[in-house]
Amino acid sequence: MFGQFDKQNSSAIVVGAGLKGIGSGILRKEPSQKMRTIRYTLFVTAALIFAAFNVSAQAQPAGKVGLINLEALAAKDGATRYINALTVLDKEFDTEIKALQALDANIATKTQELQGLVEQANKPGSPVSAESLRTRNYDIERMKRELKFKQEDLQARVNSRRQTVVGPIYNEMRVALREYALKNGYSIILDGGKLEENGLLMAFDAKYDVTKEFITFFNARPAGTASTN
Numbered sequence: 001m002f003g004q005f006d007k008q009n010s011s012a013i014v015v016g017a018g019l020k021g022i023g024s025g026i027l028r029k030e031p032s033q034k035m036r037t038i039r040y041t042l043f044v045t046a047a048l049i050f051a052a053f054n055v056s057a058q059a060q061p062a063g064k065v066g067l068i069n070l071e072a073l074a075a076k077d078g079a080t081r082y083i084n085a086l087t088v089l090d091k092e093f094d095t096e097i098k099a100l101q102a103l104d105a106n107i108a109t110k111t112q113e114l115q116g117l118v119e120q121a122n123k124p125g126s127p128v129s130a131e132s133l134r135t136r137n138y139d140i141e142r143m144k145r146e147l148k149f150k151q152e153d154l155q156a157r158v159n160s161r162r163q164t165v166v167g168p169i170y171n172e173m174r175v176a177l178r179e180y181a182l183k184n185g186y187s188i189i190l191d192g193g194k195l196e197e198n199g200l201l202m203a204f205d206a207k208y209d210v211t212k213e214f215i216t217f218f219n220a221r222p223a224g225t226a227s228t229n
Helices: 033-042 070-074 080-121 129-167 167-183 193-199 211-219
Strands: 050-052 062-067 188-192
Touching: 033 167, 050 167, 062 211, 070 080, 070 193, 070 211, 080 129, 080 211, 129 167, 167 211, 188 193
Parallel strands: 062 188
Antiparallel strands: 050 188
């Protein structure tokens, strides 16, 4: 199954869900669920779920169907130019990502401390006042609002940069996948990972998996090889 592909080395790119993704690096180290939201959406805007085109009956009497694991394109030994583009984003936003991680961790620490104080306040003769609890709670809520604002701001800026840095490479992969399909007699190539995720792919013969072959095909192409079609 595609769920058995190298998930540990795979980056957060979940094409078809909106790139799960972007990722190791900016979007490849995930300290919390909140940070995962940014990382999994940082790297890819479009689906690349499949490359399909019509082939005439005369030229292709029996077209083949292929499956590809798109997460592997950003994994180790994946599509080199794509990995390099993601690395650029990683480095560009790494400091801000770490700052948000620190803020998120601080909120968690203060929330835990507040819970402990609430327990103390409920004990007879406790020196913990209701006012001090309200003040601490207010500070935590303020920090949460700050985190939410900064996450949304960072997400918007990363999305914009992703279009510039990753967009051209994505277009190259899209064109290359079409060319690979045509050259090798495939009528359609589907995102096996998305099919499996949605319960539409229960089993398959490994001979239909074109992931490694496509990565080799793409990496052999000159940079900037794309089309406006």
